[in-house]
Amino acid sequence: MFRAAVLSLAGVALATPAAARPSTPGSNPIIRDRFTADPAPLVRGNRLYLYVGHDEARGKEMFNMREWLAYSTTDMRHWTFHGPIMKATDFKWASKDAWASQMVFKNGKYYFYAAVEHDKTHPGKAIAIAVSDSPTGPFKDARGSALVYNQMTPQGPHTWDDIDPTVWTEGDGTSWLIWGNAKCYIAKLKPNMVELDGPIREMNVPRFEEGPWIHKRKGIYYLTYASIDKKQGPDERIAYATAPKIAGPWTFRGDIMASGKNSFTIHPGIAEFKGKWYMFYHDASLTIGDEKGALGRRAVRIEPMYYNPDGTIRPIPHTDAGVTASAKR
Numbered sequence: 001m002f003r004a005a006v007l008s009l010a011g012v013a014l015a016t017p018a019a020a021r022p023s024t025p026g027s028n029p030i031i032r033d034r035f036t037a038d039p040a041p042l043v044r045g046n047r048l049y050l051y052v053g054h055d056e057a058r059g060k061e062m063f064n065m066r067e068w069l070a071y072s073t074t075d076m077r078h079w080t081f082h083g084p085i086m087k088a089t090d091f092k093w094a095s096k097d098a099w100a101s102q103m104v105f106k107n108g109k110y111y112f113y114a115a116v117e118h119d120k121t122h123p124g125k126a127i128a129i130a131v132s133d134s135p136t137g138p139f140k141d142a143r144g145s146a147l148v149y150n151q152m153t154p155q156g157p158h159t160w161d162d163i164d165p166t167v168w169t170e171g172d173g174t175s176w177l178i179w180g181n182a183k184c185y186i187a188k189l190k191p192n193m194v195e196l197d198g199p200i201r202e203m204n205v206p207r208f209e210e211g212p213w214i215h216k217r218k219g220i221y222y223l224t225y226a227s228i229d230k231k232q233g234p235d236e237r238i239a240y241a242t243a244p245k246i247a248g249p250w251t252f253r254g255d256i257m258a259s260g261k262n263s264f265t266i267h268p269g270i271a272e273f274k275g276k277w278y279m280f281y282h283d284a285s286l287t288i289g290d291e292k293g294a295l296g297r298r299a300v301r302i303e304p305m306y307y308n309p310d311g312t313i314r315p316i317p318h319t320d321a322g323v324t325a326s327a328k329r
């Protein structure tokens, strides 16, 4: 059922195992010496920074994510490793789980929003925020407490609905925090970026599972996310919706990417860099030594992203070549 679902998405093909082919710089997966997940790109001038969670699950362990790593590139093919930028436990109130994150630049500072597990004072997942003068740190906890914790969203169906933050800043400087699992939430941020400024509302988009990512192109707002449609298969795919304003109304546009090989999760991160658009995501096709890809051993990948004249996003295949493909789809 899963394979049929994957093949049914127009133009989508599964990649062959990473270990079975030589590595051209920039081909998929882009990082092969560590397992990485939840890619979050940030463009600053001539350089694209990439923040990922470090997957360290052993055997059948589900997730073991203790830290976030930073990479950067100027050509999308050669990546510089900047090391771990933070551990989940650098937030003194957090107990574990360096889950999905996004780095944003505002007010001359780098703000790192990330999902972590809160300690027993507020059981469940929470959103942390750290700040630095540099995209590679050092970072420090910007509040000394969670920006969002589980009890702030009582409408959530479980204790892990407050994950996967993405931040969008409007042309007038107003910033919005969007996040969620099973429910997609939105709240305004104060100009200081570290406090909410108003109520938490829900964004009702079909099949929403997790991993929201906001971008804007030619006046259209895009909310891209990991979606679940049990009729299509058991694993997450990437779907999106569009809107004329960040406040909506959002129009569902369907799936643009099939499930990743071996991976229940898939996590979109989108950036325009040097005039081209890219979709960052992960699957679990990488093998390192005797450790095969798995739910908690994922690998970050990138595909070029193309739009139709009406602004809709063309289906994005999983490819081995990734950004090194010579032909435009």
Ligand code: FUB
Binding pocket: 037, 038, 053, 063, 065, 099, 100, 115, 163, 164, 210, 211, 265, 266, 267
């Ligand atoms: O990597 C841990 C969690 O799995 C992330 O927060 C979700 O987006 C999913 O990828």
